[in-house]
Amino acid sequence: MSASDTPLVAARRARLKAWIRDQHAGSRKDFVAAAAARGVQLNPTEVSNLQTGQKSFGEKKAAELESAAGMPTGYLVAALDDPAMMSHAARLDAEIIRAAILLAKRALRLAHDQDLVIERDPEVFAQALLTAMAQRERMEATRRDEPGSGDGKARPVGSAARAPKDGTVTESAARRPRKRA
Incomplete structure (x- = not known):
């Protein structure tokens, strides 16, 4: 450094x-x-x-x-x-491991009931693990960016979501286009 x-x-x-x-x-x-x-x-x-x-x-x-x-x-x-960039070991959980095993089995063309032997193909499993983690990161990033994602931030959905100048909105007013003066 x-x-x-x-x-x-x-x-x-x-x-x-x-x-x-x-x-x-x-x-x-x-x-x-x-x-x-x-x-x-x-x-x-x-x-x-x-x-x-x-x-x-x-x-x-x-x-x-x-x-x-x-x-x-x-x-x-x-x-x-940025919590998404914490170490890989800290983000590993059973769901990611299961997803990686399925990806590795697909890559090796193993049947669903066949066992994956990681020692035989560690590179395939390592790549599958990285892919599973990247998929989760993309999914979490998509959730963070979606309206109503639970982050406490209000986001407009479209032009109908904008409040009129006087600040009052009724349900029917939100659905019809506003008239311009």
């Missing part, structure tokens, strides 16, 4: 280190190889310099790494207090 890092940049560096540790057993070489398998060539020295603070780590570079590594969108870019 560089002494001049902002808290967000310091968090990016920490998240990148954690991703490499958790997803690639701490191997930068494996991280770069996984990106290459996705069709993205990364410079191992640049990745090292991003981790150690010898290279600037802006939002554009963070977004490029997220895409190259298959990280959830916003993992390196989002604000520190």
Whole structure:
């Protein structure tokens, strides 16, 4: 970490280190190889310099790494207090594990009653797990963005939802178009 890092940049560096540790057993070489398998060539020295603070780590570079590594969108870019970006281990639950198992079984073309042996295909299960987590993140983001999502914020549904200038609205007035003066 560089002494001049902002808290967000310091968090990016920490998240990148954690991703490499958790997803690639701490191997930068494996991280770069996984990106290459996705069709993205990364410079191992640049990745090292991003981790150690010898290279600037802006939002554009963070977004490029997220895409190259298959990280959830916003993992390196989002604000520190964004709960959607907490560690993967903290978000794992039985529902995600079941979804990942089903995805892995589909990928391996296993019948519903056949057992998935994770030791045989750990990469398939790991990818299925990331996919299941990303699906949940998208679903939660959609819920947060929907009107009436329970976040306590009122959102207009359409032009009929706007109150007239005098502030009174009846049910029938909300359904008919307002006349312009």
